[in-house]
Amino acid sequence: MMAMAGAAVRRMVVVVAAMMVVVGAEAQLQYGFYNASCPGVEEMVRAELKSIFANDTTLRAGLLRLHFHDCFVRGCDASLMLNSHNSTAEKDADPNLTVRGYEAIEAVKAKVEAACPLLVSCADIMAMAARDAVYFSDGPLYQVETGRRDGNVSKLAEALRDLPPSDGNVTVLTHYFGVKNLTFKDMVVLSAAHTLGVAHCSSFSKRLYNFTGAGDQDPSLDPAYAKQLAAVCKPGKLASVEPMDPLTPVKFDNGYYKSVAAHQALLGSDAALLDDSLAGAYVRLMTNDTNLNTFFADFAVSMVNMGRVGVLTGTDGQIRATCGIYVD
Template sequence: MASQKLFSVVIFQLLLLVPFALGLPNANGLKLGFYHKTCPSIEAIVKETTARFISRAPTLAAPLIRMHFHDCFVRGCDGSVLLNSTKNNQAEKDAFPNQSLRGFQVIDAVKSALEKRCPGVVSCADVLALVARDAISLIHGAFWVVPLGRRDGRVSIMTEALTGLPPPFGNITLLKAIFASKGLSVKDLAVLSGAHTIGISHCTSFTNRLYNFTGKGDTDPSLDPNYIVRLKNKCKPGDIKTLVEMDPGSFKTFDADYYTLVSERRGLFQSDAALLDDNETKSYVKLQATSHGWTFMKDFGDSMIKMGQIGVLTGSSGEIRKQCAFVN
């Protein structure tokens, strides 16, 4: 079974590469081979540096893909989530949904390595897009090509992260609207939610489902009662420290088990459960749950390519930051 799964992953990786083999530019200005002349070893440098971290701490893959997601959904994929706050401005990084982001040291290390080889050439936004891809690939997850050419934004506003990111308590109507506003489809919503197959969460992101769902001390009826008992044993009311696996028993493995959990009403967040409230997303959940994720790896790569093109800055827009946490 393991060899069959590996074979399917390899086939889908090859299929992903076919449409982009010529490195043709996309309509938004991104293209493969963007740094072919200015920094030809970029992909090798990024992968080698990222691998040093992932080999020691594979659980960093989840926060790194999340960081890329959080970057793209606020102001587009411009590296704005990487900027530090200043005395005159609170940046996205300090918004509550981003306070649990980890892995900034990986981005900084990759950027530093690239600056030594190709100073002033590669944007932090491109670094983040490549690191997110390589982190997932290095834990034997999906692989996708990453068209490059993003430039870095100079603006990062905390309140925009509060309003722009899909919340874990979002219902299907809200989630579809947020994704549509970014040019992403309902299928992309179902596919990208599958990133919850890896990673952990603080109890605070879902304890309302356990103790006070409608404000009357009740539980969420969409959550499996037996799972509620298990979660209550881990998360007591007011617990702000405990961490829970999003895909219990498989949270370090990038696979389609997430969809089996959701189909069994054991998705950790309301946003996971919401996938069963729409015909299209529900059909996708059922497909992956019953087919052992046969198309998930390819689908995830396709959706990540689309997400990585949201609101990008190209050409003479933005800048190429010297350090990812600071504007030049």
């Protein structure tokens, strides 16, 4: 009797385990999720982005950051695109006020909707757009997994909680990434997204004028670079912008690591990489990656990892016609 009960339990465990595998398999992202349902969607997205970037090359940086800020808050579910009448959505949070590219995603989505109504998620379009932003900046062309679905919850408080601070040290940054199941290496590699784009004076003026609260400058800043920054980023003029990779600001390359290694990192979080022996070693290694093979391969892997954070798949979430609907 006992033996029979034991066998039944074992069979049940096997069945439940098998069901979990099936459910798990359903819930996976995959390459070419839209191959059958919306063939050519990735080319469609890339063609639309090509014309968007032709009008505004700076949007490449904007769209790369947009995907990151989406993924870190509630996962890569396009919750950053959602609007709130009460200004309580993710996009209303302070770090998101300088995020750019919402209209570009909406324009791409409109093109995709015309061809494949209610089939392709905003979250997948954002992941493809980040990939294409890197590609059109002379970076690597990597394959993006698809099959994400869109969330319909967006909370300002979660954005404040989950986005890493611009003056975070390596321990702090590693923690923010770790919470999202991303590794220390992902953090050091993905920080190099700052090879593109700009930061506002408000994001780094403390390093120039009030580093410890005593009206001092960050001693780790190269003095000549600091002087150059101070000429543009004057106290009270917090809206001016500076490139984060002063060497090659619009090219996706290892200029970011060269800038960091030369103590010419714009943000405290970038400069902090040098203070950690392992992160610093990677920074120096990448400065010598002249053919960019290692950097590009590492970046592609970490972008795919980031694109998996907290995704909604299968029957979770929704596919909506426009990305920026109002949720309150």
